Amino acid sequence: MPRLLFVSGSLRAASSSRAVIRALIDRIGTRADCIIADPGALPHYNADVQDDPTVAAFIGEVEQADGVVFVTPEYNYSVPGVLKNAIDWASRPAYASVFLDKPCFVITVSGGVMGGVRAQAHLKYILNGMLAQTFACKEVVVPQSNATVTDGVFKNDDVLDFALANLADFMATLDS
Numbered sequence: 001m002p003r004l005l006f007v008s009g010s011l012r013a014a015s016s017s018r019a020v021i022r023a024l025i026d027r028i029g030t031r032a033d034c035i036i037a038d039p040g041a042l043p044h045y046n047a048d049v050q051d052d053p054t055v056a057a058f059i060g061e062v063e064q065a066d067g068v069v070f071v072t073p074e075y076n077y078s079v080p081g082v083l084k085n086a087i088d089w090a091s092r093p094a095y096a097s098v099f100l101d102k103p104c105f106v107i108t109v110s111g112g113v114m115g116g117v118r119a120q121a122h123l124k125y126i127l128n129g130m131l132a133q134t135f136a137c138k139e140v141v142v143p144q145s146n147a148t149v150t151d152g153v154f155k156n157d158d159v160l161d162f163a164l165a166n167l168a169d170f171m172a173t174l175d176s
């Protein structure tokens, strides 16, 4: 069974991207061992800090994952700072970090109609810079995400079906 690490770029309790993660994990069921990272627990990136346990835990989660699934909103046409901060922590040493050759899958979310496509392009560029292996497929985007969350439950079956079909293809490529 592959081990998937889900990483959201939103910290808020009512986050639609976190609701998407919960819906995906629910549908994946026993097909993968799914873990959710907590980028909000990490300190701001500081190269002088070498012994932070939350940083070590996050790097360990990335290292142990067969695949990393990002589900992030777009903030100001790019990725949220909290997500970039988490990625930066796990990105050293350059070109030889836990992201080297790490299979990654990108889903973006937005409250508007664009589904975060600009953040999606930025995130894939960042992953490319770390020599990660980003799964190539049609862009998986979640537009108008807040309108499809009720009481914390994401309800758009068309979006979930499309995301799950591509995630299944991604999981089929993973060594576990």
Ligand SMILES: Cc1cc2nc3c(=O)[nH]c(=O)nc-3n(C[C@H](O)[C@H](O)[C@H](O)COP(=O)(O)O)c2cc1C
Residues within 6 Å of the ligand: 010, 011, 012, 014, 015, 016, 017, 018, 073, 074, 075, 076, 077, 078, 109, 110, 111, 112, 113, 114, 115, 116, 145, 146
């Ligand atoms: C600081 C900030 C910047 C945002 N910038 C964008 C943006 O550039 N494009 C967009 O489509 N939505 C933008 N939004 C709206 C988010 O897509 C929307 O708030 C979304 O619900 C956030 O994801 P979440 O529900 O997981 O927290 C922005 C929201 C915030 C708080």
